[in-house]
Amino acid sequence: MFVAVDLGYGYTKAVSSKARTVFPSAIAPYSENVIDAGLEIGYVVELRPAGSMIKKQYFIGEMALKRGRAVQMTLAREKFAQEASLLLTLAGAYLAGAEGQVDLAYGLPLAYYKTQRAEAQKALQGFAAYIKIDGGPEKYIAFNGVYIFPQGVGALFSLDSLPKEGLVGLIDVGYYTCDYLLVGLRPNGVEPLPAFMSSIEVGVSTALKEFAEKFQRVTGRPLSLTEANNLWGRDTITFAGKKMDIGGMVEEARQETGRTIADSIMAAWSEKIDFLDLILLAGGGSLEFLNILQRQFGRHVEIMPDPQYANALGFYKMASRQVTAAKANS
Ligand SMILES: Nc1ncnc2c1ncn2[C@@H]1O[C@H](COP(=O)(O)OP(=O)(O)OP(=O)(O)O)[C@@H](O)[C@H]1O
Numbered sequence: 228m229f230v231a232v233d234l235g236y237g238y239t240k241a242v243s244s245k246a247r248t249v250f251p252s253a254i255a256p257y258s259e260n261v262i263d264a265g266l267e268i269g270y271v272v273e274l275r276p277a278g279s280m281i282k283k284q285y286f287i288g289e290m291a292l293k294r295g296r297a298v299q300m301t302l303a304r305e306k307f308a309q310e311a312s313l314l315l316t317l318a319g320a321y322l323a324g325a326e327g328q329v330d331l332a333y334g335l336p337l338a339y340y341k342t343q344r345a346e347a348q349k350a351l352q353g354f355a356a357y358i359k360i361d362g363g364p365e366k367y368i369a370f371n372g373v374y375i376f377p378q379g380v381g382a383l384f385s386l387d388s389l390p391k392e393g394l395v396g397l398i399d400v401g402y403y404t405c406d407y408l409l410v411g412l413r414p415n416g417v418e419p420l421p422a423f424m425s426s427i428e429v430g431v432s433t434a435l436k437e438f439a440e441k442f443q444r445v446t447g448r449p450l451s452l453t454e455a456n457n458l459w460g461r462d463t464i465t466f467a468g469k470k471m472d473i474g475g476m477v478e479e480a481r482q483e484t485g486r487t488i489a490d491s492i493m494a495a496w497s498e499k500i501d502f503l504d505l506i507l508l509a510g511g512g513s514l515e516f517l518n519i520l521q522r523q524f525g526r527h528v529e530i531m532p533d534p535q536y537a538n539a540l541g542f543y544k545m546a547s548r549q550v551t552a553a554k555a556n557s
């Protein structure tokens with residue numbers, strides 16, 4: 228069977244023909260004394276790599292974030308973060324219903340695709356483990372074929388139909404980063420324009436940080452990213468025993484970050500911007516900044532169906548096509 232995993236710095240997304248799943252890309256050491264076990268959302272993962280006798284347990288997802296000592300996906304971009312990536316990918320595959328020999332479609336950030344592709348392929352291909360999540364059954368999962376694609380490009384190919392001709396921009400707004408690319412669509416194929424594709428380190432977390440700074444300026448109380456996330460979207464809260472309006476701060480942070488994203492990408496696309504037929508938005512963060520990006524770019528901005536899953540759905544489609552084509556040729 229096929230499973231596609233989009234391992235974002237913020238959230239892991241996995242899809243198969245059976246199920247789909249999304250959870251924060253966070254891992255924390257397991258501890259026994261969980262008083263509120265059963266009430267929490269999130270996962271306890273038990274993992275034993277094939278050929279090893281050692282079983283290890285971890286908290287992942289929401290549960291890991293709540294444990295406080297969570298190790299969020301590091302931003303060490305130079306290296307494919309092997310252990311954490313394997314664990315989250317395997318957990319995603321399990322939760323999407325994978326079992327046994329699995330063909331894996333996997334994405335890397337656009338900016339690191341060239342440099343990390345070989346390393347990621349080597350780490351994932353042939354990796355096999357016994358895995359059990361929460362009260363579920365233990366399953367053996369082995370990554371048989373591994374197909375690696377650049378994030379952003381995946382999102383583009385998730386669409387059932389692309390316009391036949393024209394210049395199309397794609398912006399994938401994530402939690403920490405924003406990938407952008409331009410492609411020329413011709414009746415006989417898609418031509419990427421590498422000079423106009425890259426990533427910026429701005430995303431939903433930037434807006435959360437800006438909100439946290441504003442909150443601290445007013446109250447003196449610093450907020451962690453998780454706390455800022457929990458307050459995000461609320462209009463009024465109780466702080467130090469008093470009602471406090473935070474809606475304005477949240478909105479300002481959202482507007483500022485949205486404008487930063489639009490300005491940076493407009494500068495990178497400046498030579499081409501007047502000729503763009505359409506800008507497509509993908510990534511969970513595009514839901515957060517949709518109206519700002521539409522306003523900044525003008526009319527031709529459209530959000531993809533299922534934007535947070537767009538990359539995973541596209542990887543799934545591209546990998547299945549490659550396999551079908553290879554079979555037809557052999
Ligand atoms: N319906 C929604 N409305 C608003 N925001 C949403 C919605 N669904 C998801 N998000 C936001 O999308 C963000 C995550 O998006 P996504 O999963 O695309 O990021 P990522 O791929 O992990 O990040 P990166 O690209 O930096 O690696 C989260 O901050 C989440 O709050």
Ligand SMILES: [Mg+2]
Pocket residue numbers: 235236378399400401402510538
């Ligand atoms: Mg992403």
